[in-house]
Amino acid sequence: MTTRHLFLALTAALCCLAAPLPAQPLHIGFIDPALPKETPARNAAALAFARTQGTVTRLQALAEGGWNDAAGRPCAPEEFDVVWYHQAEGSGLAALGRAACADLRAYLESGGVLLLSGAAGDLLNEMDVESTPLRVLGPTGVAFASGIVVPEQHRAHPAFAGLEVTRPLLLTSRGGNALADFYGTAGPHGELLAEGNAGMGERPLVEYTVGAGRVILVGWRLADFTTDQDAYRPNLERLFANLLRYLAGRNTNHARLAVPPGESRYVRVFGMPFLRAPGPVTLTLPAGTARYAAILTREAGVGESFPAGDVYVQEIPLQGQALSVQALGLTLLQRERPVAQYVAAGRATQAEFDARDRELTRGLKILRPAVTFTPAPLKPTKVPDTDRSVLLGRSPFMAPDEGRGDATPVYEPVEDGGFRITGGPRRLNRPIIQGQNRVWTGDVPLFRMDTTTGNGSYSENDRAFPLWPRPDGHIGNVDPCFGTLRLGVPGADGQTQWFEELPGTTALFRPGYTDYQVTGPGGAWKASVTIAPLLDSHGLVCRIEFDKETPLVWQYGGVWWQESEANANRVEVIGEREARITEPNLPNGLVAIGCDTEGPCRAIPAPYGQQVEFTAKVARKVYHVVATWGVTKYDEERAKQTMARLDTPASEGWKWARDILKRAWFDCYIGRALRPDLQLAAALLQPESALKRTRDWWDARRAEFQIRTPDAHLNALVNWTRCTSEYHRRGPGLILGLQMWHVYAHISTGWYGKQWGGDHAAIEECLRLYGAMQDDNGFIRWISPSLVAFPAENNTPYWVDQVWRHYTWTGDRQFVRELWPLVRKAVAWQRRQNDPDGDGLFRDAYEYWNCDSNGKGPKAAAPSAMSWAMLDRAARMAAVVGDATAEKEYRALAEQTRQAIFRELWRDDVGLLGSIGADGLWRGHPQIWEEYLAVNAGLLRPEQGQRALRWLEQHYGFEPRPGVHLLACSDWWPIRWSTQWVPTGDTCLAVLAGALCGDTDRWWPYLQTAVRSSFRSDFPGINMGIANTGAGGGDREDVDSVDPFLYATIRGLFGIEPALHEGALEIRPAFPSDWEEASIRTPDVSYEYRREGERITLRIRTPKPLVKRVRAGATGREVVTRAEAESVVTLRQGKPALAPVVAEKPQVLVESGEAAPEAALGPGGAGTAARLPEADRERQVLLDLAGACNVTLEEFAAVKFQFDYADHLAPIGGWWGNPTLAGAPQP
Secondary structure, rough: OOOOOOOOOOOOHHOOOOOOOOOEEEEEEEEEOOOOOOOOOHHHHHHHHHHHOEEEEEEOOOOOOEEEEEOOOEHHHHHOOOOEEEEEOOOOOOOHHHHHHHHHHHHHHHHEEEEEEEEHHHHHOOOOOOOOOOEEEEOOOOEEEEEEEEOHOOOOOOHHHOOOOOOOOOEEEEEEEOOEEEOOOOOOEEEEEEEOOOOOOOOOOOEEEEEEEEEEEEOOOOOOOOOOOOOOOOHHHHHHHHHHHHHHOOOOOOEEEEEOOOEEEEEEEEEEEEEOOOOEEEEEEEOOOOOOEEEEOOOOOOEEEEEOEEEEEEEEOOOOOOOOEEEEEEEOOOOOHHHHHHHHHHHHHHHHHHHHHHHHHOEEEEEOOOOOOOOOOOOOOOOOOOOOEOOOOOOOOOHHHHHHHOOOOOOEEEOOOEEEEEEOOOOOEEEEEEEOOEEEEEOOEEEEEEOOOOOOOOOOOOOOOOOOOOOOOOOOOOOEEEEEEEEEOOOOOEEEEEEEHHHOOOEEEEOOOOOOOOEEEHHHOOOEEEEEEEOOOOEEEEEEEEEEEOEEEEEEEHHHHHHOOOOEEEEEEEEEEEEEEEEEOOOEEEEEEEEEEOEEEEEEEEEOEEEEEEEEEOEEEEEEEEEEEEOOOOOHHHHHHHHHHHOOOOHHHHHHHHHHHHHHHHHHHHHHOOOOOHHHHHHHHHHHHHHHHHHHHHHHHHHHHHHOOOOHHHHHHHHHHHHHHHHHHOOOOOOOOEEOOOOOOOOOOOOHHHHOOOOOHHHHHHHHHHOOOOOOOOOOEEOOOOEEEEEOOOOOOHHHHHHHHHHHOOOOOOHHHHHHHHHHHHHHHHHHHHHHOOOOOOOEEEOOOOOOOOEEOOOOOOHHHHHHHHHHHHHHHHHHOOOOOHHHHHHHHHHHHHHHHHHHHHEEEOOOEEOOOOOOOOEOOOOOHHHHHHHHOOOOOHHHHHHHHHHHHHHHHHEEEOEEEOOOOOOOOOOOOOOOOOOHHHHHHHHHHHHOOOOHHHHHHHHHHHHOOOOOOOOHHHHHHHHHHHHHHEEOOOOOHHHHHHHHHHHOOEEEEEEEEEEEEEEOOOOOOOOOOOEEEEOOOOOEEEEOOEEEEEEEEEEEEEEEEOOOOOOOEEEEEEEEEEEEEEOOOOOOOOOOOOOOOOOOEOOOOOOOOHHHHHOOOOOOOOOOHHHHHHEEEEEEOOOOOOOOOOOOOOOEEEEOOOOOEEEOOOOOOOOOOOOOOOO
């Protein structure tokens, strides 16, 4: 998931450049599946444009093969200058059928040309032009500002003639048609002519060479011709006019077909199209510009003839005369010896296939199973050994260089919560976040302020409140910027010594602020710099303290909705030390900037208009620079309407809490942005006090939670992470990600750790927000920042579980009573939707957070475990509210699910939970969450969980470099998103499960590696994946990665289990066996742990008297105290977990044989993992299952199957998670 800005607008001047140049009219074959009916509106808009380029013939693909025009007359693609297929109406409407795709492919290989736009790009897979499955989506009501970014090497391509492509080029501000593109894939395999301006991996403009022909795809939302009044329509029209003419100029496959009198049928022989009569007839055509005739006959004729089944194709040259023959079919072509060339090309291709097949299969066995029929029920004749895992041996996703890369220099831990680095070069890589205000810092003191607008939200109505009244303000998905601050000192040579360019700077990253130590050239001066956001408004305050009186220079500028627009910042200087910046693309927007000493302050030119430059009139030791941003007014009526979205039947029973959510939303998204000029004036009156308020607030938050263990990196990261989990707070809820995915979502992993860390008020508001926006059917939806709820991944059972967990921490019965009706609806939905047969085993399409984590069913381990947890928690809450009938019902349902799980999904001989798929087979190689979720939910007993977790570690754990312990999330093949990668969050949750089962020593090295990846990173913080070097990479600070570090540490290592609803607290430390001391402090409990031999002493304090139930180790004796605020407990260490049988890991590492560079391993480091041994290579086979379905390999791609979580049949290449079969047909 990358985050380049979505490009929104260009100047009208750029549009004027795109006026089409006059050209010869084209004859366009426009494929129209609607025939014989009228073309639907979206496709008709493209058809209307095509008619401005020449003569257009609508083409209908016939199921039996061939093409008809709108009058029902037969024709062939070769009869047109260019063939265009535009599909804008829907994602499932692009298919033309196998016969049409094969015909187009043959046409292309002989030199034809094809333009595909919109969802028609799906044909690239159908024609076997592109092996990567394209993403295909239907139309949307959301207006996508869609454009292209052309790399320099392609700017001279004829496609871009007359277009200004040295910068991003917008084609439409309202692109909403159906699409096909390469988002989320490894493609394309053609020549990528241009990226999408969104920068999310759409890769929408691609050119392919197919034999002698060409295909161009215009994908994503680019090809929307319904926008005839759009300011950027000239760009769209010019691009398509260029493409049509470019392709027409490359077309070398022109032909004319003789139409036999009476009956005929369309056939293609040796690549040549014919209209074949049942018997020989007289066929006559004028030669025109044709050079050769292809004649279809029963027998070989004079000259060169080529046999093809029951006919021959005779090829004769033409001399300009008309041709009349007795034959089955006649086609005139402009190519030189087209039949002979086709046959020769086929033979050459066959030779290439043969050579490639020999190379690909060299040393491999090819198994083609024999098909026999056996009376049912079937039983295996031999049970193979399935215990071995084949791992890639690196993380192919979300890690530097797909698991091979590194990140240096490395950040140092600051144990009470922070990171430090000296001499780091990175800029603007670490945000400090206070609500909607983001202040970007980095290894060097260069600073920027921006905000987010619902980036990554799937909402189709709107993503963000339009603080600025732009037509696309509610669409958002961009990062509006409010200026970059540079600091400097005038040099003796007249050049400014800019701080970010000076070497040797030390940066100290703290939650809520960042400190720097900067030294001038030759040690001429030293400066301490602190940067922090303002606490109560959108802004920043920067303090600069020199070691002696030194003049300061600063510059501030760069305000935009989106950087790629034609921005024109205007600076208004006010007095000697303040300025205002406005930008026309941010209507009603205002940025105010000032200093606490006099200037002069002046406006200077900048690439985006003007910026502010300030030079201190008098040298001082201490300076403060303050900047604020916001709006002068806002749409009050729209704000009321937005907040009214919380007025749902679900929230009707707790209006008081709903009003709190509304106030929190308003303050976050609107209130703090009001009157930035007054906010600046207030801050400049006492800038030191403003900075101190921010620092004190964050320091106090950091102080209320601290851990101390023997591992400095763990201390630094967990103390930092609990504090900065507040960065995710956006008004009434907690958003998924900090640098992308600004949407209330993914509570399946969050926010357990934040709850365990003591942030109960934030969790209550977040759970109420989800409850208020519950669908009428009971489903727990995702929510955009503009309070639009929409269905997405299923978090329903997790929400129920978290409502109960919150109660165990707070004992708030009123909270449970108010949400109880919503809990009942949620449980009903989950049972109705995901256990339709009522057997107690559940399925799910999105069974867990791990983005597209391969939905399973109809009897799946993770959904069944979490649905058991949901039913169990619902029964407990029923007891709290006094609903005896519901309690009895849910307890019975929970027991039914528990028994079904252990009867059908748990295999005691293996010690593992598995899922049963649509084929009825138990799958015994799980994804790791299928085991750890069951442990963490309390379904598996410690001894069961230990076995399951050890199976995971033994099969999926690997050590690519000494000291780097990685856990793949599965051993599934083929490699595609969500299989075989190394997620930090899942690693932590597996460690948590291991600790709960008394197996910490086995799992601690994996947590250590995950922790250190946050320091060996291109930014100081938590990444989503880990490379073989131990470096972190991928998405940054998503809840999926952040929260599990807290959860694994507090619940796992420190062993804290809440029972405050019963007036108790359970403490079961599960530290590594070599730890002798550790301590923790949270708002709910603090304790110090000391071990001397087997004797353990815990000093425990709680804010109010509680019973403490304390045990050391999974098997230790439990000690129960009285209800008291302070307790000292002495006990003996429990027996350690049974040591596993020492054996070779049952796995093969396919990759992981690269030598580790010394820099990656540290001084003296060395070592490699063995490459795949020849004996294991011998075990690899190619399995051709086509015969089992009684079809050819090519036909196999069209066979439909029942997949695990589907209620319908689908081909294997079209089901989510499977690659398209890409074997080329062989002559």
